[in-house]
Amino acid sequence: MTTCTGEDCANPTNLYLCGQCTSDLQAWLDKVPELLDDLFTTMAKLDKTAPQRHEGGGGLSTGSAMPLRYGALELRQALGLWTHANAESLAKDQRAGNFLPELKQLIDNANSCIDNPPEIRVITTCTCGGKVVTENPKPEAGEADSGVCEDCENYYEQTEAMTQFRIHRATPENMQTRHALKWIRENANLSIKSTDVRNWAREGKLEPTNPNRSKREHPTYNIADILKIHYRHVGESRRATNF
Ligand SMILES: [Zn+2]
Ligand SMILES: [Zn+2]
Incomplete structure (x- = not known):
């Protein structure tokens, strides 16, 4: 007889785990198959909510959204290793005392991934x-x-500052609304309405670059400023262009 290597357990045993710790471990092992199914569902949802892949990428192949669901995929692989495990056999392994804490941690992580799937x-x-x-x-x-x-x-x-700096350097300045929106449509593939630009300017969100213009002159804007406010309105996740 030796002492059980289970966490906080000192029961006598002939193996590395006592009877109680073995059945505890088995109870947790029994949760694994259902969790694998739930993680699979989570991965499918992530694929669906993922931004569509860039054209020419071959559609939704298996690899299409890999980085997006990587957390769920990784957990699923790690949990998968426990599917055919049996607590009575595991009790003969000299590392048996570590198995339950490891498994519990994985199950915790899987549950939080399922309940709060990562936002992309x-x-x-x-x-x-x-x-x-x-x-x-x-x-x-x-x-x-x-x-x-x-x-x-x-x-x-x-950093956000680096992004703003890069966009500022890469986009034209001092453009009239009509030209600015045309530039944005052609170069950033984004369609922004001129009424939006007018409203943003009226609300003070967008500053013209020629505040001292005469009444005859049109207001001019920096493209980077228009884009910044546009993204603030539609949500950062729509930032899907080089600018
Ligand atoms: Zn024990
Ligand atoms: Zn790339």
Whole structure:
């Protein structure tokens, strides 16, 4: 006889786990198959809510939304290792004392993934044209945001300030509304209404770059400013262009 290696247990046993710890472990193992099914459903939902893959990517192939559902997929693989496990056999393993805490942790993580599936945000556009996405919550102001390209799996890390700076440098300044919206349509593939621009300007959200213009002159704007307010209105997840 030796002592059970189960957590907080000192029962005598001939194996590494006592009878009580073995049946506890089995009870948790029995939860695994249903969790695998639920994780699968969560993955399917994530695929559906995921931003559509860039054209030419071959539609919804198995690999299409991989980075998006990676958390659920990873958990499913880790849990999958326990599906055919049997507590009585596991009790003969000298690491048996660690199995239950490990399994409980995985099950906890699986449950929270199922209850609160990660929200997918598009943080920028990859140089390949794919969307750079992440499951992580939006970082605090000034902290870096990071994500992975859906298509080529390139990793990106950036701060909001870096993004604004890049957009400012890459887009024209001082344009009349009509020209600005045309530029945005052609280069960013986004359609913004001129009435929206007029309303934003009236509400003070959008500053013209020629505040001292004469009555005959049209107001002019920086494209970057228009885009910034547009994204604020439609939600950051719609930031699906290079700008
Ligand atoms: Zn025990
Ligand atoms: Zn890419």
